[in-house]
Amino acid sequence: MDRDAMAEPGRGADPPAGPSRMEERLRATFEHAAVGMAHADEAGRYLAVNPALARLTGYSVDELMSKSFVDITHPDDLDADLFQSRRLLAGEITSYSLEKRYIRKDGRVVWVNLSVSQACEASTGQRFLIGVVEDIDDKKNAEREREKLVDALITAEEALREADRRKDQFIAMLAHELRNPLAPVRNAVEVLLRSGAMEPRLERARGVIDRQVTHMARLIDDLLDVSRIARGKLELRKERCDLGVIARQTAEDHRAGLEGAGLRLLVAESEHPLWVDGDPVRLAQMITNLLQNAGRFTNQGGFVELYAELDLPHRQAVVSVCDTGVGIEPSLLPRLFDPFSQADQGLARTKGGLGLGLALTKGLAELHGGEVTAESEGKDCGATFTLRIPLREARAAAAAPESCVAVAGEVRLRILVVEDNRDSAESLVDLLVLAGHEVRLAENGVEALGAAWAFRPEVVISDLGLPGELDGFAIARALRAEPTFAGIALIALSGYADEEARHRSREAGFDTHLAKPPDIAKLEQALSNCGSK
Numbered sequence: 001m002d003r004d005a006m007a008e009p010g011r012g013a014d015p016p017a018g019p020s021r022m023e024e025r026l027r028a029t030f031e032h033a034a035v036g037m038a039h040a041d042e043a044g045r046y047l048a049v050n051p052a053l054a055r056l057t058g059y060s061v062d063e064l065m066s067k068s069f070v071d072i073t074h075p076d077d078l079d080a081d082l083f084q085s086r087r088l089l090a091g092e093i094t095s096y097s098l099e100k101r102y103i104r105k106d107g108r109v110v111w112v113n114l115s116v117s118q119a120c121e122a123s124t125g126q127r128f129l130i131g132v133v134e135d136i137d138d139k140k141n142a143e144r145e146r147e148k149l150v151d152a153l154i155t156a157e158e159a160l161r162e163a164d165r166r167k168d169q170f171i172a173m174l175a176h177e178l179r180n181p182l183a184p185v186r187n188a189v190e191v192l193l194r195s196g197a198m199e200p201r202l203e204r205a206r207g208v209i210d211r212q213v214t215h216m217a218r219l220i221d222d223l224l225d226v227s228r229i230a231r232g233k234l235e236l237r238k239e240r241c242d243l244g245v246i247a248r249q250t251a252e253d254h255r256a257g258l259e260g261a262g263l264r265l266l267v268a269e270s271e272h273p274l275w276v277d278g279d280p281v282r283l284a285q286m287i288t289n290l291l292q293n294a295g296r297f298t299n300q301g302g303f304v305e306l307y308a309e310l311d312l313p314h315r316q317a318v319v320s321v322c323d324t325g326v327g328i329e330p331s332l333l334p335r336l337f338d339p340f341s342q343a344d345q346g347l348a349r350t351k352g353g354l355g356l357g358l359a360l361t362k363g364l365a366e367l368h369g370g371e372v373t374a375e376s377e378g379k380d381c382g383a384t385f386t387l388r389i390p391l392r393e394a395r396a397a398a399a400a401p402e403s404c405v406a407v408a409g410e411v412r413l414r415i416l417v418v419e420d421n422r423d424s425a426e427s428l429v430d431l432l433v434l435a436g437h438e439v440r441l442a443e444n445g446v447e448a449l450g451a452a453w454a455f456r457p458e459v460v461i462s463d464l465g466l467p468g469e470l471d472g473f474a475i476a477r478a479l480r481a482e483p484t485f486a487g488i489a490l491i492a493l494s495g496y497a498d499e500e501a502r503h504r505s506r507e508a509g510f511d512t513h514l515a516k517p518p519d520i521a522k523l524e525q526a527l528s529n530c531g532s533k
Contacts, residue, residue, distance in 0.1 A: 036133030262300030274317035298325030445470020
């Protein structure tokens, strides 16, 4: 039997004539693809293009076959395309993609995403390029529109900033110009006062002029101060002062005016000093604004109360001014501290003011690192304004060590101090013991780890630079690696306070990084955070 007779059924000795089914599918894919496809020789001349590419470029298939990709590529994009194709043909890359522009037959420019690879004809060994072209013109147009919108928004924002700057400059200039004529008016009032007795009508007129000049001067001062704050030009003259004393003195200064308006003023002083770093004049100005606001909006027979107190957990001095007045509508609360927010009171303007006092108070409070807030249950329910100023940190504990005991004494902690400098160690231990904590001391890393197992501290305060093989970083890593100490709080205490040192301490496992000498208020806060876990 010959070899042909031995062939398996259905398998002839010779391949079937005509294109295979795979070739037919590839041809159909090429012809009916939704994206443009093309084959090109090494010079870029088209060997085959599909109808989708013809539609995209506006040419017929036959017209494209007489061109190369160079002919329809936008001149500004040609170098990038040629560079990548040369790399591809040189074997440096196996494919490339880029966004480029084609110039259609009608002259319109269209954006495409081109992906190119290369293949080789099996029969001839001839290399050719395969390109897949996706129409991204709509996408690029949308991006351009977004860019235009962003540019327009940036331009509008810059215009608003410029308008705001010009407004502030104008207000400052206006306030200065208004102040000039007030000086001679005030001088004239003083001349009248010293000229001897006047008949009652003239005396009343002099009093009216004096009060109104004072009122106008205060409005101009507020206007100037708000403008200075907005432009970042207002400077504070800070010093160590007792906010409680300032609050009491300011209240007493306004007692006569409030009681003369038929109001009762109650003052509750703090039992402890309220030491802050602040500008005494500006602190008094804020309290004055709050008292005047309360007096303006409280009817005869009502109460105005001032409370000064120490908020130790938040390290703040607090002054609250409460009244039994007309209250605040809920809709007004969010914009109560905006400049001119009282401008919608109606044409009568029975309560007066430009709405600058509260805006000024807010700005001054923020310059002090604090805040002012308002609360009211609504119409005829009165209002409470609360001013919060941070306590003086650096000397608070030294000036009044009992405050440290009060803060930390609320939560007794077991604390291990790791410090090789004897004076630093003993003074820190003394301070912590006075605060009511149970403290152990270790002078090096090995001693610290031993003490940790024996003492089981809740907090470790460790220097970073220690003698021996185990420094503070090693101690932290060792403790963090032990499940027994999973809940322990680690505080780094170091003479290095730069960002690199803080980063290293965080990586080692420290929760907090404090610089030497430690800020007592920050140490107290860190311990308070440990105790609240």
